[in-house]
Ligand SMILES: Nc1ncnc2c1ncn2[C@@H]1O[C@H](COP(=O)(O)OP(=O)(O)OP(=O)(O)O)[C@@H](O)[C@H]1O
């Protein structure tokens with residue numbers, strides 16, 4: 001029997017942060033890539049593929065080696081002769097809340113749609129059981145490319161892939177709220193599973209409660225809806241019917257919240273691909289995200305994460 005397959009689409013960047021010795025450290029990260037890494041770590045039997053654009057610069061080759069180390073396949077990622085990978089830096093406040101600075105304009109990942117079309121590679125892709133993208137995957141693309149991207153998702157869906165989406169709203173990527181809402185709705189309209197935060201919906205649409213988010217998503221035909229409501233916990237709905245509420249369990253320390261939502265999404269999707277029910281998938285995803293916030297950077301060191309995963313899953 002073939003392994004389940006997960007394709008994440010988006011941008012991976014060089015990640016810079018300042019460590020406890022006050023020196024600059026680098027890694028590689030980007031929201032949908034981060035989710036893919038955590039999905040692979042949680043359910044190693046899943047074949048994980050990343051679709052993006054990279055360059056021919058030094059960081060691009062370090063980046064793909066880094067993916068390999070994490071068991072992420074890069075054969076569908078395309079290389080641009082003219083564009084380099086982007087960079088971002090993390091700043092944390094004393095509560096570990098993160099802010100990012102970006103150097104990503106015209107990065108290779110922004111060229112994804114042209115790279116796919118020029119390489120004529122889409123017809124060679126295998127079937128993917130689940131395809132995951134985010135508001136950032138869309139936000140980095142030029143306006144025409146956003147439409148072509150949604151068409152690509154529709155084609156994958158019509159061939160039988162399930163589609164999952166996290167809004168990951170970043171105001172600076174959009175000309176205004178109306179612009180972001182237009183593409184949020186386009187994304188919801190082609191997705192089976194969506195994983196918004198209450199903050200995304202509050203900032204963008206002024207939604208003040210879970211019920212408003214449910215009725216909005218239901219209007220857009222979302223069937224599996226997982227709402228991250230901060231300290232109120234996580235609420236899940238299937239076809240507008242409440243499935244469960246998982247309360248928030250605060251981590252011992254919150255050092256850096258980067259990738260809390262990404263690790264949540266990766267572990268949630270991995271659990272669903274392994275046929276775990278929605279409640280158990282949320283419990284596992286929340287557990288993993290609670291570990292991630294205790295560490296600097298998007299991707300927690302493998303050995304620390306593995307020990308955690310083993311202890312967590314043994315206790316289930
Ligand atoms: N301090 C914390 N302690 C325990 N769990 C946390 C903490 N912060 C976040 N989480 C977990 O992570 C999940 C996602 O967090 P949040 O909604 O803040 O992510 P996000 O805003 O999407 O983050 P990002 O975009 O940086 O990945 C929460 O639902 C919760 O399960």
Ligand SMILES: O=C(O)C(=O)C[C@H](O)[C@H](O)CO
Nearest residue numbers: 029030031136258259262298
């Ligand atoms: O903000 C982005 O575009 C990133 O992908 C950087 C971070 O890794 C990501 O936001 C964390 O959720």
